[in-house]
Amino acid sequence: MRLTKFEHLEPKSLVEACAILAEHGDKARIIAGGTDILVRMKQRLVEPQFVVDIKRIDGIAEIKSDGAELRIGALVALSDVQKSAAVREQAPALAEAAAAVGATQLQNMGTIGGNICLETRCWYYNQTYTWRQGREACLKAGGSICYMAKASKRCYALYSGDTAPALLALGARVRLVSASGERTIGLEELFVDDGKKPTILNPGELIAEVIVPVAANGQRSTYLKFRRREAIDFPIVGVAAALGEENGVCSKAAIAVTGVGSAPFVAKDSENALLGKKVSQETIAEAAEAAFKQAKPVSDMEVSPAYRKRLVRVLVKDALTKVAGLA
Amino acid sequence: MKRIIELNVNGVVHEVVVEPQRTLLEVLRETLGYTGTKKACDSGDCGACTVIIDGRAVLSCLTLAVEAQGKNIETIEGMATGDRLHPIQQAFLDKGAIQCGYCTPGLVLSAKALLDENPKPSREEVKKAIGGNLCRCTGYVKILDAIEAAGEQAN
Numbered sequence A: 001m002r003l004t005k006f007e008h009l010e011p012k013s014l015v016e017a018c019a020i021l022a023e024h025g026d027k028a029r030i031i032a033g034g035t036d037i038l039v040r041m042k043q044r045l046v047e048p049q050f051v052v053d054i055k056r057i058d059g060i061a062e063i064k065s066d067g068a069e070l071r072i073g074a075l076v077a078l079s080d081v082q083k084s085a086a087v088r089e090q091a092p093a094l095a096e097a098a099a100a101v102g103a104t105q106l107q108n109m110g111t112i113g114g115n116i117c118l119e120t121r122c123w124y125y126n127q128t129y130t131w132r133q134g135r136e137a138c139l140k141a142g143g144s145i146c147y148m149a150k151a152s153k154r155c156y157a158l159y160s161g162d163t164a165p166a167l168l169a170l171g172a173r174v175r176l177v178s179a180s181g182e183r184t185i186g187l188e189e190l191f192v193d194d195g196k197k198p199t200i201l202n203p204g205e206l207i208a209e210v211i212v213p214v215a216a217n218g219q220r221s222t223y224l225k226f227r228r229r230e231a232i233d234f235p236i237v238g239v240a241a242a243l244g245e246e247n248g249v250c251s252k253a254a255i256a257v258t259g260v261g262s263a264p265f266v267a268k269d270s271e272n273a274l275l276g277k278k279v280s281q282e283t284i285a286e287a288a289e290a291a292f293k294q295a296k297p298v299s300d301m302e303v304s305p306a307y308r309k310r311l312v313r314v315l316v317k318d319a320l321t322k323v324a325g326l327a
Numbered sequence B: 001m002k003r004i005i006e007l008n009v010n011g012v013v014h015e016v017v018v019e020p021q022r023t024l025l026e027v028l029r030e031t032l033g034y035t036g037t038k039k040a041c042d043s044g045d046c047g048a049c050t051v052i053i054d055g056r057a058v059l060s061c062l063t064l065a066v067e068a069q070g071k072n073i074e075t076i077e078g079m080a081t082g083d084r085l086h087p088i089q090q091a092f093l094d095k096g097a098i099q100c101g102y103c104t105p106g107l108v109l110s111a112k113a114l115l116d117e118n119p120k121p122s123r124e125e126v127k128k129a130i131g132g133n134l135c136r137c138t139g140y141v142k143i144l145d146a147i148e149a150a151g152e153q154a155n
Helices: A014-027 A037-042 A078-083 A085-090 A092-099 A104-109 A112-116 A163-169 A268-274 A281-294 A305-323 B024-031 B087-094 B104-117 B123-129 B141-154
Strands: A007-009 A028-031 A050-053 A063-065 A069-073 A173-178 A181-186 A206-213 A220-226 A237-246 A249-258 B003-009 B012-018 B050-053 B056-059 B072-074
Touching: A014 A028, A014 A050, A014 A173, A014 A206, A028 A037, A063 A085, A069 A085, A069 A112, A078 A085, A078 A092, A078 A104, A078 A112, A085 A092, A092 A163, A092 A220, A092 A237, A104 B056, A104 B104, A112 A163, A112 A206, A163 A220, A163 A237, A163 A249, A220 A305, A237 A305, A249 A268, A249 A281, A249 A305, A268 A281, A281 A305, B003 B024, B012 B024, B050 B104, B056 B104, B087 B104, B087 B141, B104 B123, B104 B141, B123 B141
Parallel strands: A007 A050, A028 A050, B003 B072
Antiparallel strands: A063 A069, A069 A206, A173 A181, A173 A206, A220 A237, A237 A249, B003 B012, B050 B056, B050 B072
């Protein structure tokens, strides 16, 4: 598959990158690791006239820690995220999630910013140009039908990023920059459950940095991923859990799930099932049940929605059991 | 718009004229003749096109040639010294870790990136390092054995 023609631009600063993106609007696309966008460009799902390579921008390829927060530049490779001693100690779920993305080569290429912005996927969308000519375009490809849910007015493509649930469970924020300024928002606010456009990023806006609060004393976290092939695959379901205990009761619980909808979701009811209570097999089972109820899968990519929903319960239980040390 | 870039492949600097939409894989194979780097899925799933850039195993099918400018690119052609195979290649031969051979260059380079950084990897570490390289003749055991043997030999 050949790529179609484009102009390759290499801004040296965020300001310059934002100016280019503002000027060219929808005709421009950002490239960092390239592992997601280049495949979609080969499939003619996106045909930018301008490819903006942000890898030469200074200052967004480092991990900094001041003891209270980890600041991870958007360009930090997933392999560097998982190798970082600071991330492993202070945000273990994130290190585990980065190590679970694709395979080694993809982790060497892919960046944390890119993995957060991973495009949603669907069997009816992520296909070659020729394959897609066999039927009317789906919603995500600019048509008016969702083949996953034909009566639907919205697109049900799946979000399959691994690092986002870990970051959600860890309470991360993202610093977004654009030509009109910058803003820092909670990661949860970045996502919307719409397969067609799963983030609120404005055209020309990009993630510059991910800010992760350092785990409080005694807080543990993990990321568990179920996939067809252990060696290299997107998650069918992924669950991140962070847990803190004080005086024998749960003082902090955060659970986030990927692979179920068009955005990762925070399992609020699960958290409430644990907070203020003793963490035991019983309360964990209640939390898992709450996540099961909250999960409303529609897509039948790889497994049926019912199976996907049950996986949420299993993985939430396993993740909590692991972080609680009850295994 | 065409651009003149310099690609450092196995220590040899090539000046090439490329269009930005050409992948490193295409330029290596079609412009420079490094056909040891294989093209298979062309979409990041199989690892046949693996090369090493600045010490790390990456996929040349998902790397733009213009973005590899000024970096150290290692391909399978740079492994042997004259008629003497690289220890990893020799280990693949000795352990019978080759069938059709199409995945072999990618696997050897993934193994090299691993062993350069970690000469004594555990079996699990070897598995993770080559998890992105598919062998469709089936059978990874001999490949794992070969990489472990190459690691031991280097010590």
